[in-house]
Amino acid sequence: MYRFTYHQPADLDEAVQIASSSEDGSYLAGGMTLLPTMKFRLASPSDLIDLGAIEALRGIAVEGGRLRIGAASTHAEVAASALVTERLPALTGLAGRIGDPAVRNRGTIGGSIANADPAADYPAALLALDAEVVTNRRTIAAANFFTGFFSTALDPGELVTAVRFAVPAQAAYQKAPNPASRFALVGVFVARHADGARVAVTGAGQFATRYPAFETALDTSFTPAAVAGVTVDEAGLMTDLHASAAYRAHLISVMAKRAVAAC
Amino acid sequence: MATDPSASIALRVNGKDVEGRAEARTLLVDFLRDTLRLTGTHIGCDTSQCGACVVHLDGVAVKSCTVLAVQAAGREVRTIEGLADADGSLHPMQEAFRQHHGLQCGFCTPGMVMTAIELAQSAEPLTPEHVREGLEGNICRCTGYHNIVQAVLAGAAAMRQ
Numbered sequence: 001m002y003r004f005t006y007h008q009p010a011d012l013d014e015a016v017q018i019a020s021s022s023e024d025g026s027y028l029a030g031g032m033t034l035l036p037t038m039k040f041r042l043a044s045p046s047d048l049i050d051l052g053a054i055e056a057l058r059g060i061a062v063e064g065g066r067l068r069i070g071a072a073s074t075h076a077e078v079a080a081s082a083l084v085t086e087r088l089p090a091l092t093g094l095a096g097r098i099g100d101p102a103v104r105n106r107g108t109i110g111g112s113i114a115n116a117d118p119a120a121d122y123p124a125a126l127l128a129l130d131a132e133v134v135t136n137r138r139t140i141a142a143a144n145f146f147t148g149f150f151s152t153a154l155d156p157g158e159l160v161t162a163v164r165f166a167v168p169a170q171a172a173y174q175k176a177p178n179p180a181s182r183f184a185l186v187g188v189f190v191a192r193h194a195d196g197a198r199v200a201v202t203g204a205g206q207f208a209t210r211y212p213a214f215e216t217a218l219d220t221s222f223t224p225a226a227v228a229g230v231t232v233d234e235a236g237l238m239t240d241l242h243a244s245a246a247y248r249a250h251l252i253s254v255m256a257k258r259a260v261a262a263c
Numbered sequence: 264m265a266t267d268p269s270a271s272i273a274l275r276v277n278g279k280d281v282e283g284r285a286e287a288r289t290l291l292v293d294f295l296r297d298t299l300r301l302t303g304t305h306i307g308c309d310t311s312q313c314g315a316c317v318v319h320l321d322g323v324a325v326k327s328c329t330v331l332a333v334q335a336a337g338r339e340v341r342t343i344e345g346l347a348d349a350d351g352s353l354h355p356m357q358e359a360f361r362q363h364h365g366l367q368c369g370f371c372t373p374g375m376v377m378t379a380i381e382l383a384q385s386a387e388p389l390t391p392e393h394v395r396e397g398l399e400g401n402i403c404r405c406t407g408y409h410n411i412v413q414a415v416l417a418g419a420a421a422m423r424q
Contacts (some may be wrong), residue, residue, distance in 0.1 A: 003268075006287035006333050035329050036311050038288075048287070050334065076323075100400025101378065102317055102326045180312075182399065 001038040008050045012057075012161065015049050016136055019157040022047035027159060029072060029111030032103050057110065057161055060084060066132070066164040067091075071110025076101070078109065088129070090171035090189070094121050097175070099182050110160040113145070116152045116207060118238070119183035123208030125173065127200035128189035130166040135159060149206040168193040172262035174255040175203070178242055185243050186251035190214075190259040192222060199227075199256060204237045204248045214256055224257040272336045276301070277345025285332040291325075292316045294332035295342060303343040303373050307402070314401030317374035318342045324381040326400070343373035346380075356380050356418035365414030367405035375401050375411055383419035391416065 005022075009015040019025045026045035028034060029052075037043040051057055057072035060081050067087050069078060078084055079096035098104055098112075098121055112122045113133065126133070126142035133140045136159045145153050154160070168191040175187035184203035191198045197218035202208040217226040232252045237245035269284040276299060283298040295301045295318070307315030309328050316327045319341040346354035353361065356376050366372045375398065382389065382397040389397075394415045395408070403411060 001288050003286065003288055006331065031329060031331075031334075032311065035331070039309070048331075052334065100314070101381065101397055102314060102324045102400045103311065105323045105325055106329070 001035075002041060002044040004038075004045055005047045006050065007047060008053050010053055012054060012136055012159070015051060015054060016157060016159060018047065018049050019159070022049075025049055025157075027051055027114075029108040029114070030074060030106035031111075032099065032107040033111070033115050033117065051110075051159075062087065063164065065167065067167055068134075068162050068164045069109055070162050071160045072108050073110075075099070075104035075107050075109070075112075079104065087167050088165060088171065090173050090191075091125055091129075091165065094125055094173045094189070097121070097177070097182070109163055113163065114152060114154060114160050116146055116150050117183070118149055118205065118207050119178070119185070119187075119203040120208075121173070121175065121184055121187055121202060124184075124187050124189035124200040124202035125165070126163065127208055127210050128191040128198040129168065129171065130191075130193065130198065132164040133160055134162040134164060136161055139164075143210075146207045146209075151207070166193065168198075170263040172259045174258040174262060176251050176255060186248050186255050188252060188255035188259045190218070190256065190263060192218070192263060197222065199259075201252055201256075204252055206236075206238070211252070211256075218260065222260065222263070224261045227256040227260055228253065230256075270333070272332055274335050274337060275339045277341055287331065287333055289332040290328055291318070291320075291330040291332045291335050291340070292327035294335075295327060295340070298332075301342050301344050305370055305373055307370065307374075312400075312402065313371070314374040314378060314398075315371050317377040317401065319377060319381065324378050341377075343376060346376070354380070355421035356383065356415070359418030359421060360411075360414040363410050363414035363417055365407070365411045367403075367407045371401060371403045371405075375403070375415075379415040379418060380422070382415065383422045389416060389419050 023046040025047035028048045028050045059070045075095040075098045085092045131142040133145050171191040173189045175184040187202045189200045197215045199211045199214040213230045232249040234245040234249035237248045239245045269286050273282045305315035307313035311329045318327045394412045
């Protein structure tokens with residue numbers, strides 16, 4: 001990788017200040033995507049601002065009826081959290097099946113969503129659980145956060161500090177993992193909220209999105225048969241060496257049925 | 264702040280305080296192998312897939328090809344060299360790999376053993392399925408997984424005694 005200057009700020013203000021004064025700085029969370037990307041020289045930040053020492057980014061708590069997960073919480077911490085297991089077991093299961101154990105020991109929720117990989121697991125959970133992304137500047141509704149292929153609503157230098165999830169009556173996540181990378185070929189998160197069902201899909205298109213047709217069907221009848229009756233259009237889905245758009249469309253239907261059955 | 268070309272990094276490795284120079288971009292695995300000459304930790308893929316480079320950083324299994332050396336400053340690293348006793352008697356997990364022939368070419372073994380030790384420390388009882396899931400990030404290109412799983416189960420049982 002190319003040379004850069006390494007910083008380890010002690011608090012948020014210092015981190016943001018370094019980012020704003022650096023030529024082309026990048027925040028470093030778990031580094032599970034950024035460091036490999038730098039090794040390939042696909043990214044070459046002038047400065048790396050390591051968030052690992054910032055206490056304010058840690059911690060999992062219930063806050064105003066929502067589950068608040070600090071941005072620097074690792075996937076392993078979320079998977080092992082008694083609080084998450086009690087309130088949102090579907091999220092425990094999701095976090096516990098990201099990548100592999102060593103990746104889960106380093107990778108963080110904030111890093112994952114800021115990276116916005118189209119096949120990452122968390123984006124589906126954020127959309128289906130009506131999450132709020134808290135940054136150092138504002139709160140962004142998950143619906144407005146993911147804006148495209150590896151794109152988010154974050155401004156340059158803006159830093160995710162936490163994610164706040166709504167806690168539904170029932171929820172489940174099912175994914176067909178890529179057998180090599182464990183990224184989602186297709187992942188479907190289903191949540192049954194007091195005001196209706198929310199269904200979000202990751203891995204299939206340019207970025208994670210909700211599937212209103214599934215939601216309407218589930219609001220009529222919250223059963224696997226209801227989602228089985230919805231035709232999934234392959235238009236707009238990805239075709240790559242791992243799967244065709246038609247296969248992904250089929251997987252969306254299968255994973256949606258399984259997720260509803262697991263609720 | 265560490266600026267290039269290099270700065271001194273002090274950390275604890277296998278129970279000893281050590282120090283060495285590294286650039287900010289130096290990977291922990293390169294620092295361990297090239298600077299500290301601890302070549303038991305292997306570089307297999309260098310793309311975070313294979314797990315040959317797994318070490319423990321503050322007791323947690325990490326892929327040392329995907330951690331910067333500077334991120335280990337002031338922290339505790341344990342490598343495969345730090346497992347056996349001073350008299351040469353093997354760690355129970357190493358002994359189990361030996362007993363169960365949990366290696367063929369042996370290249371993946373250091374990472375397998377380091378991952379297995381973390382896995383054995385989990386509170387839940389280990390089943391073959393847990394072990395296979397727990398080794399998802401460690402690739403054996405000889406495909407000798409069957410004996411590796413047997414070794415991890417036996418090693419975990421021995422560690423719990």
